[in-house]
Amino acid sequence: MEAHEHKLPTWTLFLAVCAAGIGGTFQYGYNVSIINAPTEHIHKFLNETWQSRYQAELSSGMLTLLWSTIASIFSLGGLFGAHLGGSMAIWLGRKGALLINNFIALLAALLMGVSFSTGLYELLIVGRFLIGVNTGIGLCVQPLYIGESAPKHLRGAMAMGSSIFLTGGILTGQVVGLRELLGGAAYWHFLLSSCCFPAFVQLFTLPWFPESPRFLFLDRGDEMKCIKALKRFHGPLHYQMEMEDIQKEHCALRGQKARKPWELFTDRSIRWQLIIIIFMTMGQQLSGINAIYFYAGYVFEETGIPQEKIPYVTLGTGACECLTALTCGLLIESMGRRALILGGYSLMTLWCAVLTFSLTYQVYTWVPYLSMACLFAFILSFGLGPGGVTNILTAELFTQTSRPAAYMIAGSVSWLSFFTIGMLFPFIVKGLKQYCFIVFMFECCLVAIFLFFVVPETKNKTFLEIKREFHRLNFGRTKEQDGELCERRHLSNEF
Numbered sequence: 001m002e003a004h005e006h007k008l009p010t011w012t013l014f015l016a017v018c019a020a021g022i023g024g025t026f027q028y029g030y031n032v033s034i035i036n037a038p039t040e041h042i043h044k045f046l047n048e049t050w051q052s053r054y055q056a057e058l059s060s061g062m063l064t065l066l067w068s069t070i071a072s073i074f075s076l077g078g079l080f081g082a083h084l085g086g087s088m089a090i091w092l093g094r095k096g097a098l099l100i101n102n103f104i105a106l107l108a109a110l111l112m113g114v115s116f117s118t119g120l121y122e123l124l125i126v127g128r129f130l131i132g133v134n135t136g137i138g139l140c141v142q143p144l145y146i147g148e149s150a151p152k153h154l155r156g157a158m159a160m161g162s163s164i165f166l167t168g169g170i171l172t173g174q175v176v177g178l179r180e181l182l183g184g185a186a187y188w189h190f191l192l193s194s195c196c197f198p199a200f201v202q203l204f205t206l207p208w209f210p211e212s213p214r215f216l217f218l219d220r221g222d223e224m225k226c227i228k229a230l231k232r233f234h235g236p237l238h239y240q241m242e243m244e245d246i247q248k249e250h251c252a253l254r255g256q257k258a259r260k261p262w263e264l265f266t267d268r269s270i271r272w273q274l275i276i277i278i279f280m281t282m283g284q285q286l287s288g289i290n291a292i293y294f295y296a297g298y299v300f301e302e303t304g305i306p307q308e309k310i311p312y313v314t315l316g317t318g319a320c321e322c323l324t325a326l327t328c329g330l331l332i333e334s335m336g337r338r339a340l341i342l343g344g345y346s347l348m349t350l351w352c353a354v355l356t357f358s359l360t361y362q363v364y365t366w367v368p369y370l371s372m373a374c375l376f377a378f379i380l381s382f383g384l385g386p387g388g389v390t391n392i393l394t395a396e397l398f399t400q401t402s403r404p405a406a407y408m409i410a411g412s413v414s415w416l417s418f419f420t421i422g423m424l425f426p427f428i429v430k431g432l433k434q435y436c437f438i439v440f441m442f443e444c445c446l447v448a449i450f451l452f453f454v455v456p457e458t459k460n461k462t463f464l465e466i467k468r469e470f471h472r473l474n475f476g477r478t479k480e481q482d483g484e485l486c487e488r489r490h491l492s493n494e495f
Contacts, residue, residue, distance in 0.1 A: 013233045016209040021165030023202025024142030028135040029169025037177030038188035049119050074132040075419040081136020082411025086404035090258045094145035094212040105134040105199035113193030140407045147395030148212040159392040160329035167325045171318035218400040245462045261405040272473040273397040277410045283447035284386045285417035288440030302368040324383025336459040337389050344385010345448035351378040352441035359434035396458045
C-alpha cells in the first residue's frame with residue numbers, strides 16, 4: 001500500500017464535511033427528534049385554536065387527524081425533497097443545491113415560529129412539510145458532495161460524516177427538547193423553529209469551500225476549477241491520482257449527460273446496483289429500529305426507573321447511536337463496507353430474538369436488565385452496520401451520470417418506507433405486542449442473506465473498478481474488460 005493512503009484528510013476536506021453535514025443530515029436527525037417533546041403542548045394549542053375559531057370543542061377524532069397530519073406531513077415533504085434533490089444537484093451543483101436548500105429551512109422555521117402567535121395551526125403543517133422537503137434534499141445531496149470530494153482511500157470515513165451528523169442531530173434534538181430547555185409549554189414553538197440555526201451555520205460556512213471536483217469536470221467540463229478544488233481538498237502534492245481517476249471516468253462515460261431516475265430502470269448495466277440500493281434502503285427503514293425506540297420507555301420503566309427520569313435515560317439511546325456512527329467512521333476503512341453491514345444485520349437478527357424472549361418472560365427480576373442490554377446492543381449494531389454503510393454504498397455503486405438519479409430513487413424508497421412503517425407500526429405493535437420483533441428478526445435475516453450473495457467489497461476501489469465488478473452479475477464475464485479497454489485507450493492518447 002502506498003504511503004499516500006495512510007495520510008489523514010486535509011483540514012479543508014474535514015471542515016467541508018462538517019459544513020455540509022450541519023445543514024444536511026443533521027437537520028433530518030434534529031427534526032425527527034424534536035417533534036416528540038412538544039406533543040402535549042401542540043395538542044393543547046390545537047384545542048385552544050379550534051375553540052377560539054369555532055367556539056366549539058375539538059373532537060378526539062379531529063385532534064388525532066390534525067396531529068397525525070402534523071407528524072406525517074414531514075415524511076411526505078421528505079419524499080418530495082428526495083425527488084427535487086437530485087435535479088437540484090445537477091442544475092445548481094452539489095454545493096449550490098445545499099446552499100439554496102437552507103432558504104427552505106429558514107422559511108419553514110419562520111412559519112412554525114409564528115403559528116402559535118397567529119393562532120394558525122395551518123402554518124405549522126406547512127412548516128413541517130417544508131422542513132421535510134429540506135431534509136429530503138439534504139439527505140440526497142450531502143452524500144453526493146462528500147462522496148465525490150473525498151479520495152478513494154478516505155471515501156468511506158468521510159462519507160460517514162452523513163451518519164455522524166444525523167445521529168448528532170437526533171441527540172441534540174433530544175437534549176434541546178428537555179422540559180428545562182425548549183421542551184416546556186412556553187417555548188415549544190421556538191423548539192420547532194430552532195431548525196433555522198443549522199441553516200444559518202451552513203450558509204455562513206459552506207461558501208468557503210470548493211464545489212465537488214467530479215461535478216466540475218464531468219458535468220461542467222471545467223478542468224481548471226476541478227484541479228483547483230482537488231488541490232484544496234487533497235493538497236497540492238496528493239491530487240494527481242484522484243485527477244487520473246476522474247479522467248478515466250470521463251473516458252468511460254464518453255460525454256454522457258446526467259440521467260433521469262426512470263432511465264436507470266431500463267439500463268441493464270446497473271440493474272443489480274439498483275436492486276441492491278432499493279433492498280438496502282428498505283431494509284434500513286424496516287429493520288425494527290423504530291420499534292426499539294418505541295419500546296425504550298417501557299423497558300426503562302420495567303427496570304424501575306421513575307417515569308419522570310425516563311426522558312433523561314432515553315438520551316443514552318441517542319448518545320449510543322452517535323457513538324456507533326463515530327466508531328463506524330473509524331472502522332470502515334480497515335474492516336470494509338461488506339463486513340460491517342453484514343455483521344450489523346446479523347447481530348440485529350440475534351438481538352431481536354433475545355429481546356422477544358426477554359419481553360415475553362418478565363417474571364424474573366434480571367430479565368428487564370437483559371431487555372435494556374438488548375436494546376442498546378441493537379442500536380449499536382444498527383449504527384455500525386446499516387445506519388452507517390447504506391448511504392456510502394449508494395454513492396459507490398454508481399458512476400457520475402447515474403449517481404444523482406440513484407440517490408433520488410434511494411431517497412424515494414427511504415421516505416416511502418418511513419411513511420409506511422409509520423402508518424403500520426402502531427398496528428403491528430398492538431397486534432403482536434412483544435412478538436413484533438419476530439417480524440423484524442426475519443427481515444434483518446433476509447437482508448443479511450441477500451447482501452451476502454450480491455454485495456462486493458468496495459473499499460479502496462475507484463467507481464470504475466466497482467462498476468466492472470458488477471459486469472459479472474449484469475452481463476456475465478464477456479463485458480468485464482470494457483472498462484480496462486477504455487483505460488488503455490486513455491493512456492495511449494496521453495502518449
